[in-house]
Amino acid sequence: MRGKRVILAVLLCALLCPVTVRGEAEFSCALQTDGTVWITAWNGTGSEVTVPETLDGRPVSGIGDGVFRDRTSLTVNLPAGLTHFGTEAFGTVFSRVKRIRCALESETARHLTMSFCPYEAPSVALIWQSGVLCLRGVDEEATEVTVPDGVEKVIANAVYRHPTLRRIVLPESVTEIGQEAFYGSSLLTVVLPSGVRTIGTGAFGNFGSGAVAGVVCDPLSGTAQLLSGLTFFAPGNETCRLAWTGGELVLLRVQGEGPYHIHPAVERITDEAAAAMPVMTVPEDTQVIGPEAFRACGANRLYVPDSVTEIGSAAFADCPDLVLLRLPGGLADLPDGLLDGSPHVTVITPAGSETAAWCARNGIPTADE
Numbered sequence: 557m558r559g560k561r562v563i564l565a566v567l568l569c570a571l572l573c574p575v576t577v578r579g580e581a582e583f584s585c586a587l588q589t590d591g592t593v594w595i596t597a598w599n600g601t602g603s604e605v606t607v608p609e610t611l612d613g614r615p616v617s618g619i620g621d622g623v624f625r626d627r628t629s630l631t632v633n634l635p636a637g638l639t640h641f642g643t644e645a646f647g648t649v650f651s652r653v654k655r656i657r658c659a660l661e662s663e664t665a666r667h668l669t670m671s672f673c674p675y676e677a678p679s680v681a682l683i684w685q686s687g688v689l690c691l692r693g694v695d696e697e698a699t700e701v702t703v704p705d706g707v708e709k710v711i712a713n714a715v716y717r718h719p720t721l722r723r724i725v726l727p728e729s730v731t732e733i734g735q736e737a738f739y740g741s742s743l744l745t746v747v748l749p750s751g752v753r754t755i756g757t758g759a760f761g762n763f764g765s766g767a768v769a770g771v772v773c774d775p776l777s778g779t780a781q782l783l784s785g786l787t788f789f790a791p792g793n794e795t796c797r798l799a800w801t802g803g804e805l806v807l808l809r810v811q812g813e814g815p816y817h818i819h820p821a822v823e824r825i826t827d828e829a830a831a832a833m834p835v836m837t838v839p840e841d842t843q844v845i846g847p848e849a850f851r852a853c854g855a856n857r858l859y860v861p862d863s864v865t866e867i868g869s870a871a872f873a874d875c876p877d878l879v880l881l882r883l884p885g886g887l888a889d890l891p892d893g894l895l896d897g898s899p900h901v902t903v904i905t906p907a908g909s910e911t912a913a914w915c916a917r918n919g920i921p922t923a924d925e
């Protein structure tokens with residue numbers, strides 16, 4: 557009987573006593589029935605801790621309840637073989653460690669199932685949600701991020717109004733983007749994979765409240781086809797249906813009667829819209845457009861090549877349907893009355909050019925080509 561008590565005492569000591577690491581009682585652990593140990597306490601200080609693969613010669617397989625719960629400014633680096641995470645091991649939704657790092661293809665990653673446990677890869681906060689690896693957010697000071705392969709979903713509000721991010725590249729594994737995922741990130745370019753199947757409402761924002769700067773994808777991909785069904789609002793005229801396709805803001809079609817004030821960021825008008833918006837293109841190598849050359853024409857868009865160096869008076873006057881007029885940048889001496897009676901025109905011309913300066917003096921809106 558006495559021998560059994562001695563054995564029991566030894567086992568209790570193994571379960572409860574701190575394990576010494578590198579000469580310090582930095583971690584406390586508990587022995588498990590499979591011969592591995594779980595971390596039960598961290599007794600260290602500082603802003604970063606690395607959990608070892610073994611303690612006292614035994615593999616570390618888990619983090620116990622509340623071990624890092626009150627360490628809100630802490631970064632925790634985890635080994636690959638963890639299979640257990642206790643209640644509030646890294647805190648709660650409202651008070652958690654700064655970040656958790658681990659290898660994405662590890663056992664540790666597969667067992668981080670609680671939504672309040674993000675981990676770093678690096679600077680990208682990821683979570684496992686219902687068996688799906690999700691992008692949850694990005695460090696507040698990040699400027700450019702490439703999300704690692706394996707992420708399948710960008711959850712709602714993942715990068716909502718991010719203050720510093722300029723570019724984010726998503727892997728081919730991503731198939732879903734949640735609502736308002738990138739909303740309000742007006743300086744952000746999002747590079748999309750080809751197989752996105754779902755894009756939530758307001759995922760890229762709208763022009764009235766800060767759309768992302770660009771959405772880049774293969775124009776022949778399923779993602780591009782999906783994007784073509786989204787509406788990007790044109791300020792002052794919601795009958796213009798726009799979409800980001802292949803990195804361009806595209807006018808898909810116009811509904812109802814004009815006049816139409818196309819958003820100045822539009823780079824291309826699709827074939828579907830062209831039937832309702834006649835296009836005229838001045839032939840290449842043309843040098844002179846004479847007075848009243850296009851007066852009262854029915855074009856919605858008119859393109860003048862760089863070869864043109866002289867345009868006569870009233871050349872584009874009395875064109876109430878004309879909304880886009882592309883002009884070369886070197887036209888400093890355009891005549892008065894050039895666009896009289898054409899009140900809805902936006903001139904597409906290089907920013908800072910002589911033509912842009914002339915338009916500014918005459919109150920004509922411009923857009924950089």
